[in-house]
Amino acid sequence: MQKLNLPSYSFKLKNTKNKTLIFDKFRKKYVVLTPEEWVRQHIACFLLEEKKYPISLISIEKQLLINNLKKRTDIIIFNAFGNPEIMVECKAPSIKITQETFDQIARYNLKIKANYLFVTNGLDHFYCQMDFENETYVFLQELPDFIKKTL
Numbered sequence: 001m002q003k004l005n006l007p008s009y010s011f012k013l014k015n016t017k018n019k020t021l022i023f024d025k026f027r028k029k030y031v032v033l034t035p036e037e038w039v040r041q042h043i044a045c046f047l048l049e050e051k052k053y054p055i056s057l058i059s060i061e062k063q064l065l066i067n068n069l070k071k072r073t074d075i076i077i078f079n080a081f082g083n084p085e086i087m088v089e090c091k092a093p094s095i096k097i098t099q100e101t102f103d104q105i106a107r108y109n110l111k112i113k114a115n116y117l118f119v120t121n122g123l124d125h126f127y128c129q130m131d132f133e134n135e136t137y138v139f140l141q142e143l144p145d146f147i148k149k150t151l
Contacts, residue, residue, distance in 0.1 A: 035092035
C-alpha cells in the first residue's frame with residue numbers, strides 16, 4: 001500500500017481467498033484492505049495515538065439514513081456526552097479532494113451535527129470547524145487534541 005502523509009503504524013494483515021485483510025481494532029474484525037480502508041485505518045490510529053481520542057469514543061463506518069437512503073460515515077468521534085464531535089471522510093490516495101467531497105460530508109453533517117469535519121485522502125488533510133449559526137465552516141490548520149471533560 002501507498003505511503004501516506006501520516007505517521008506509520010503497525011497493522012495485522014492476512015491473506016485469504018486472494019484478498020488482503022487488515023485487522024480493524026476499532027470494529028474488532030478483519031476487513032478487506034482497499035486503498036480507502038488503508039487511509040481509514042491510518043486516520044483512526046492517528047486520532048487515537050496522536051490526538052489522544054479514546055478508542056471508546058471512535059466509531060468506524062457508522063450507518064445513518066439520509067433521504068431514506070442508507071449511508072455510512074467513515075469515522076465519527078463522539079464527545080464525553082455522547083454527541084458527535086468530529087466526522088471524518090476518507091478517500092483513497094488516488095482520489096483528489098474536491099468541493100464535491102466537502103458537499104458529501106456537509107450533507108451527512110446536516111444529520112450528524114458534528115462540530116468538526118475532517119476530509120482526507122491520506123495525503124492531503126482538511127479540517128473545518130462548523131459554524132451552525134451561519135450555516136458554513138471555517139478551515140483550521142489542525143484538528144484539536146482530545147480534551148477530557150467530566151460529566
